[in-house]
Amino acid sequence: MLDPVSRVRRFNRAVTSAVGALDNSFLGRGRPLGAARVLNAIGHGHADVSGIRDYLGLDSGLMSRLLRSLEDEGLIETTAHKDDARRRIIRLTPAGRREFNAYEALSNRQAEDFLARHAQRETLLAAMDMIASVLRHDGIALHEADPRSDEARYCLGAYYAELARRFSHGFDVKLSRDPDAKDMVRPRGTFIVAMSDGLPLGCVGLKGSGAEQAEIKRLWVAPAARGLGLGRRLMEAAENAARELGIAVLRLDTNSALAEAGQLYRKSGWTEIPRFNDDPYPDLFFEKRL
Missing domain, CATH: 3.40.630.30 (Gcn5-related N-acetyltransferase (GNAT))
Known part of the structure; x- marks a missing residue:
């Protein structure tokens, strides 16, 4: 029998593998999970750079690299905040909006696939809600x-x-x-x-x-x-x-x-x-x- 710590680590490995966290091309769109998560946050209304960084729990260096890669692809635009020039605001370009929509469709299909693997859908969802609440307790x-x-x-x-x-x-x-x-x-x-x-x-x-x-x-x-x-x-x-x-x-x-x-x-x-x-x-x- 696995001890509690080993069971948690087994769970971590399963989730990492299932969602493709280590793939260089997350959901087959040509970029890793980190860049996809930043694009997702912007698409869902997070516009302030510092706010996105806090929401995703990223350090400043990694956040800067991810934003630069998305800018190089022509997916985002960065401007100064109208009331505070020290703050940067990000929005999706038309190409970025298309890429966001593609990720949304693929992520929805992936979620439906996960749910289809278990006969008791509501039980599975309840377990996911509990785990997410524990992991995002501070949020x-x-x-x-x-x-x-x-x-x-x-x-x-x-x-x-x-x-x-x-x-x-x-x-x-x-x-x-x-x-x-x-x-x-x-x-x-x-x-x-x-x-x-x-x-x-x-x-x-x-x-x-x-x-x-x-x-x-x-x-x-x-x-x-x-x-x-x-x-x-x-x-x-x-x-x-x-x-x-x-x-x-x-x-x-x-x-x-x-x-x-x-x-x-x-x-x-x-x-x-x-x-x-x-x-x-x-x-x-x-x-x-x-």
């Missing part, structure tokens, strides 16, 4: 979003579906005290989403009324990102937003079926209090003074 970013946005709806839909699976009598959001969107946008409250390379991994809402008391609602972390401390990060972000809005007391409710949520609240300084609403689903109630 998980929190930002405030409109609770009616696509990314927020994705998180809330996944949250409601999980409650329906875990509650003994199911879950119907129409029976719950579902907060109005206007109560989770500034200056009353906020809605925070955790994103990793385009995939929503978690959310939390701060439901306010303009008074000094508000509620934390809809804390959810995707299964792929659990165990990474994301729930605590989301709660801290919501508490910090509450302080900015002049909110002195926070409350929340949860169900004892969500044992991990109760643990998080108790470890984060929340105090259990008597029931404060008539929502049929929660059976645990907490408060925290900021």
